[in-house]
Amino acid sequence: xxxxxxxxxxxxxxxxxxxxxxxxxxxxxxxxxxxxxxxxxxxxxxxxxxxxxxxxxxxxxxxxxxxxxxxxxxxxxxxxxxxxxxxxxxxxxxxxxxxxxxxxxxxxxxxxxxxxxxxxxxxxxxxxxxxxxxxxxxxxxxxx
Amino acid sequence: xxxxxxxxxxxxxxxxxxxxxxxxxxxxxxxxxxxxxxxxxxxxxxxxxxxxxxxxxxxxxxxxxxxxxxxxxxxxxxxxxxxxxxxxxxxxxxxxxxxxxxxxxxxxxxxxxxxxxxxxxxxxxxxxxxxxxxxxxxxxxxxxxxxxxxxxxxxxxxxxxxxxxxxxxxxxxxxxxxxxxxxxxxxxxxxxxxxxxxxxxxxxxxxxxxxxxxxxxxxxxxxxxxxxxxxxxxxxxxxxxxxxxxxxxxxxxxxxxxxxxxxxxxxxxxxxxxxxxxxxxxxxxxxxxxxxxxxxxxxxxxxxxxxxxxxxxxxxxxxxxxxxxxxxxxxxxxxxxxxxxxxxxxxxxxxxxxxxxxxxxxxxxxxxxxxxxxxxxxxxxxxxxxxxxxxxxxxxxxxxxxxxxxxxxxxxxxxxxxxxxxxxxxxxxxxxxxxxxxxxxxxxxxxxxxxxxxxxxxxxxxxxxxxxxxxxxxxxxxxxxxxxxxxxxxxxxxxxxxxxxxxxxxxxxxxxxxxxxxxxxxxxxxxxxxxxxxxxxxxxxxxxxxxxxxxxxxxxxxxxxxxxxxxxxxxxxxxxxxxxxxxxxxxxxxxxxxxxxxxxxxxxxxxxxxxxxxxxxxxxxxxxxxxxxxxxxxxxxxxxxxxxxxxxxxxxxxxxxxxxxxxxxxxxxxxxxxxxxxxxxxxxxxxxx
Numbered sequence: 001x002x003x004x005x006x007x008x009x010x011x012x013x014x015x016x017x018x019x020x021x022x023x024x025x026x027x028x029x030x031x032x033x034x035x036x037x038x039x040x041x042x043x044x045x046x047x048x049x050x051x052x053x054x055x056x057x058x059x060x061x062x063x064x065x066x067x068x069x070x071x072x073x074x075x076x077x078x079x080x081x082x083x084x085x086x087x088x089x090x091x092x093x094x095x096x097x098x099x100x101x102x103x104x105x106x107x108x109x110x111x112x113x114x115x116x117x118x119x120x121x122x123x124x125x126x127x128x129x130x131x132x133x134x135x136x137x138x139x140x141x142x143x144x
Numbered sequence: 145x146x147x148x149x150x151x152x153x154x155x156x157x158x159x160x161x162x163x164x165x166x167x168x169x170x171x172x173x174x175x176x177x178x179x180x181x182x183x184x185x186x187x188x189x190x191x192x193x194x195x196x197x198x199x200x201x202x203x204x205x206x207x208x209x210x211x212x213x214x215x216x217x218x219x220x221x222x223x224x225x226x227x228x229x230x231x232x233x234x235x236x237x238x239x240x241x242x243x244x245x246x247x248x249x250x251x252x253x254x255x256x257x258x259x260x261x262x263x264x265x266x267x268x269x270x271x272x273x274x275x276x277x278x279x280x281x282x283x284x285x286x287x288x289x290x291x292x293x294x295x296x297x298x299x300x301x302x303x304x305x306x307x308x309x310x311x312x313x314x315x316x317x318x319x320x321x322x323x324x325x326x327x328x329x330x331x332x333x334x335x336x337x338x339x340x341x342x343x344x345x346x347x348x349x350x351x352x353x354x355x356x357x358x359x360x361x362x363x364x365x366x367x368x369x370x371x372x373x374x375x376x377x378x379x380x381x382x383x384x385x386x387x388x389x390x391x392x393x394x395x396x397x398x399x400x401x402x403x404x405x406x407x408x409x410x411x412x413x414x415x416x417x418x419x420x421x422x423x424x425x426x427x428x429x430x431x432x433x434x435x436x437x438x439x440x441x442x443x444x445x446x447x448x449x450x451x452x453x454x455x456x457x458x459x460x461x462x463x464x465x466x467x468x469x470x471x472x473x474x475x476x477x478x479x480x481x482x483x484x485x486x487x488x489x490x491x492x493x494x495x496x497x498x499x500x501x502x503x504x505x506x507x508x509x510x511x512x513x514x515x516x517x518x519x520x521x522x523x524x525x526x527x528x529x530x531x532x533x534x535x536x537x538x539x540x541x542x543x544x545x546x547x548x549x550x551x552x553x554x555x556x557x558x559x560x561x562x563x564x565x566x567x568x569x570x571x572x573x574x575x576x577x578x579x580x581x582x583x584x585x586x587x588x589x590x591x592x593x594x595x596x597x598x599x600x601x602x603x604x605x606x607x608x609x610x611x612x613x614x615x616x617x618x619x620x621x622x623x624x625x626x627x628x629x630x631x632x633x634x635x636x637x638x639x640x641x642x643x644x645x646x647x648x649x650x651x652x653x654x655x656x657x658x659x660x661x662x663x664x665x666x667x668x669x670x671x672x673x674x675x676x677x678x679x680x681x682x683x684x685x686x687x688x689x690x691x692x693x694x695x696x697x698x699x700x701x702x703x704x705x706x707x708x709x710x711x712x713x714x715x716x717x718x719x720x721x722x723x724x725x726x727x728x729x730x731x732x733x734x735x736x737x738x739x740x741x742x743x744x745x746x747x748x749x750x751x752x753x754x755x756x757x758x759x760x761x762x763x764x765x766x767x768x769x770x771x772x773x774x775x776x777x778x779x780x781x782x783x784x785x786x787x788x789x790x791x792x793x794x795x796x797x798x799x800x801x802x803x804x805x806x807x808x809x810x811x812x813x814x815x816x817x818x819x820x821x822x823x824x825x826x827x828x829x830x831x832x833x
Contacts, residue, residue: 030159031152033379035330036411036760043330071152085147088726091734092601093149094330094379100150123769126760128328128380129601130734132768133775134726 001064005029006073014060020046021055024070031071031097035126042125045098046070052102071097080104080142089138091129099125103139112143157349157376158334158408165336166193166232168397168407169239171246172416173221173228176255176485176753177268180219180248183229187245193232193401194246200396206359208281208352208387210274210288210295210452215363215392220253222270222450224754225416225487232397232405255485257753259424259447262293262484269293270450270483279362280637281355281387283577286456287679289480295448296456296481298463300682302535303474305430308439312430316511320503322799322816323747324422324447326415327492328765329600331379333417337394338404344371344395349378349385351491351598352638357630359388360395375628381600382738383491384418386640387453415758419748420492421446421458425466425503435517437526439474442466444500446489448481453490455481461573462496464677464686467535468504469545469571470526475535477682485753493735495641497572498742498796502816505568505800509807518562519804520553523569536677536686542785544718545569545692551778552696552801555714563808564711567696568800570793573687575641576675581634582651584612584659584667591616593625595651596636597644602791603727604644610724611649615656634668642691642789645723647671649787689786693717695736695797697772699805703827706820708744710772710802715794717777720785732777732794739798741766747817 002011005027014023021044024032035043037056044055047069048062074081080100083089090096099122106113106121113121118139127135148154185194200215207213217228229246233239256262256270274288274295287297309315335348344364350356353373361368378385390407398405409417426443444462448455463479512519527546534540549569556565582595593612597604605625613620626632637643651669659667675685698712715736722728745764749757757763777794803813811818811826 029152030155033158033331035332038411038759038761040760041330071150074151076146076151081150082145084150085145088730090147090149090601091603091730092330092378092380093147093154094156094601096149096154097152119768119771123767126330126765126767128330128382128738128765129730130737130766131730132737132771133733134730136768 001061003063003065004067006069016061018060019056020058020060020063023060024055029070029072033094042098042102043095045101045125047101047105050105050108052105071100078104080107083138083142087134087138087141089131089134091131095125095127099127099135103142107143155376156331156379157347158331158379160336160347160376162336162338162404165404165406166234166401167236167239168230168232168394168405169243170227170393170413171229171243173217173226174224174754175221175250175252176224176257177253178221178250179253180217180221180228181251182249184247188231188242191234191238192242193397195230195397195400199400203396204363204365205275206363206388206392207277207452208355208454209277209286209456211277212271212274213451215396223485223487226450227393230393230397232401255753257484257486257750259422259445259482259484262482263445263480267293270485279358284460284676285679293483294480295452295483296459298460298479298679300464300475300477300535302682305439305441305474305476308474309430312438313433314511314514315428315430316507316514317428318507318510319424319426320506320814322423322499322502324489325420325492325742325746326748326763327382327384329378329380329382329384332409332411332414333385333390334408335390335394336404336406337391337398339398342366342370346372346391346395347374347376348391349381350375351381351386351600351640353596353598353628353630354635355387355638356391360391363392364395373630375598378600382493383495386491389417411760412758415748415755416487418453418488418490421448421455421489421496421499423447423462423499425500427503427507429507429511431511431515433515435515435522435525437470437472440467440472442477442500444479446481447484447486449484449486449488451488452481453488455489458491458496460679462500464536464682465497465571465573466500466504468501469528469569469692471528471532472535486750487755491640493738494792494796497570498799501568501570501796502800502803506803506813509804519567520549520558523549535682537683538685540690542689542720544780544782545571547780548692548694548716548718551716551780552694552714555776556696556698556712564700564805565696565698565808566801566803566805567694568797568804570693570797572691572793572796574646574689574691574789575637575643576673576685576688578637578643578647578673580636580647580651580671582648582655582669583634584655586659586665589618589622591618591623593623594633595648596628596633597648598628598639602731603724604639607645607724607727608648611652615652642791642793645789646787647673689788691788691793693793693797695794695801697801697805699802701809701811701823706824708806708818708823710740712774713740713772713798715777716780717790717793718788719779719781719790720788721781722779723787728779728790731790732779733775735792735794736775736777736798737766739795740770742816743799743802744817
């Protein structure tokens with residue numbers, strides 16, 4: 001199938017029953033990670049045409065002809081990435097790519113969020129290390 | 145500014161791949177206790193390697209403290225989830241498919257799944273005998289009780305508490321239950337094993353590389369030097385990735401396949417692999433009317449599941465710190481580690497302290513109310529100070545319990561009114577005895593640090609680099625800490641019990657001295673922490689120094705729904721000296737949030753011994769939406785003090801603070817988690833008939 005992956009047109013092999021999560025990992029995009037496998041933790045979040053989706057719930061074929069962004073495609077110097085890095089808004093970092101992508105899509109729609117809005121928007125991304133306080137601070141920082 | 149965690153460049157144990165690698169899946173017993181009559185593998189395709197009990201009968205048993213675990217169940221499955229067969233296939237999909245083609249004929253046997261029933265005479269025995277491990281993880285004497293399911297009994301016998309109760313003005317005696325919990329590290333357990341020329345290499349996420357090495361060597365009848373364990377960074381662990389987990393199965397499959405094998409658990413299997421000990425804790429404390437605590441008896445019954453794992457250590461620690469940071473002349477503790485036919489329970493952030501801290505701190509508030517003394521005041525009248533003798537007979541130093549408690553109380557405006565507010569105070573041991581070594585290698589003006597400290601998100605490699613840079617007088621950018629590889633790094637007990645920052649700071653002192661004394665190219669540092677307890681009397685040195693912290697909260701209850709809304713949560717922890725500020729803050733915040741989960745949400749549910757909520761939809765961990773409106777904390781420092789680890793300190797006092805706060809709203813709590821249903825029931829009971 002053809003799609004735009006991190007800004008480049010690519011051809012990927014995907015069976016009709018394969019999820020986007022597995023296909024992206026097989027392509028070497030190891031920032032997309034499986035924790036719950038049922039769409040409640042956000043660790044496999046990717047942007048599909050700019051909107052956050054759980055890679056474990058979306059059939060790979062559903063991305064055909066569309067634009068998929070993982071954190072590898074942000075270039076490393078994105079404002080949200082910078083804010084997470086300088087604010088040390090992570091511990092193990094396993095959930096961080098999903099957090100960054102959700103935050104990025106959220107800030108695109110809500111450029112100046114309140115803290116309550118951030119808490120609601122990110123509630124679908126779990127961090128068991130409990131880095132939530134510093135993640136909220138980083139998103140506020142990225143919003144300014 | 146960038147960081148591998150923000151760019152996607154981080155690699156975890158789960159990401160390890162080797163050429164020609166096969167993928168493993170595990171077939172697990174659906175029964176809590178069953179005899180394996182036969183296993184039919186005739187339909188498994190030839191492309192797969194299948195491993196059953198017959199393949200592993202020649203292998204030794206393992207277990208860090210009691211060797212009670214076989215690589216696969218040999219004759220009987222001892223819990224629902226016990227591995228009975230394993231498949232290795234060219235793809236995970238083929239492995240899953242082949243798993244469906246293995247047929248096991250079971251004969252169901254009587255099971256015991258409640259800790260109090262399991263300790264009764266006549267209960268079905270999970271294991272007939274207990275073989276004590278002969279390795280460094282068995283760092284104290286085991287006291288299995290023959291003919292029972294008690295695999296370790298720990299006692300403190302100091303003074304005569306019953307006589308003290310007879311002379312007390314008030315005696316409070318209450319019993320509490322705490323639920324089992326899952327670590328829910330975001331990255332699952334993942335291990336890759338390869339045999340080459342009689343040498344076993346394992347790439348795995350573990351906090352205990354040297355314990356994994358010694359147990360694998362024992363299992364496969366090879367020398368420890370013939371086992372290499374490489375510890376990639378973990379996507380969280382919280383005690384879950386300790387001792388042998390998947391490594392033995394992956395290695396046995398790789399041995400049979402003659403190819404490398406990778407094993408990764410799915411989320412439901414995590415709930416069948418290692419959890420936190422559910423416990424029943426009874427606390428009886430007596431006081432005179434001036435608020436002096438005169439005696440305490442404490443009983444802990446902890447469910448370690450079907451295999452002991454580090455349960456004996458957890459229970460000993462649950463017991464030895466159960467009296468808490470108070471001067472009490474007469475203390476008896478009886479702590480039993482009990483087998484049941486449930487999934488194994490082992491190390492979990494807090495290591496037994498949450499369970500006994502919760503029970504004791506709730507009893508202290510009951511006592512305070514009955515004495516008419518403010519709970520903070522009652523604690524301050526009895527709190528341990530430098531030079532006091534603890535229940536183990538050891539003299540304590542560097543005591544900051546009172547300061548932590550007062551700081552927590554201030555943060556919730558304690559003196560402005562107590563309604564809806566509660567506190568808890570923690571005393572937690574650090575692994576004692578233990579040993580740590582570190583090597584510093586100088587390459588020009590670059591320094592490489594080699595040690596066994598494993599990275600699970602706590603930031604230990606950064607902390608160690610900061611400590612080394614400070615001691616070497618160089619910029620942080622000139623210091624690099626290598627991924628632990630048991631072929632390369634010197635010995636370290638393990639990365640547990642919040643010990644690493646402290647012990648590595650001392651080992652680095654020694655290594656820098658050695659570096660400067662020699663040719664300046666290599667320095668080797670060693671620190672040995674001595675101590676230990678008599679398991680029958682509790683006498684000795686429980687902890688080289690103690691982790692100290694307090695939590696306070698303010699909350700309200702929705703009387704319609706029973707929902708507990710935590711408005712403010714504050715933790716005050718004693719750091720001695722902060723080394724890595726952001727890392728220390730993150731550990732405090734993360735511990736508090738995990739404590740919130742233990743207090744209000746998290747409980748592993750069972751039916752007939754099977755976990756019924758083994759997914760993150762039914763087992764809920766705290767999200768952003770569950771955060772208190774204010775979540776704050778402080779790191780207390782003291783000039784010249786020893787560094788105190790902070791990995792767990794802020795967790796155990798949180799459920800106690802929440803339980804005590806609910807009591808001021810007439811919601812009596814005797815069980816964790818505190819569900820909305822419980823709150824509603826408690827509120828209904830108050831309504832006059």
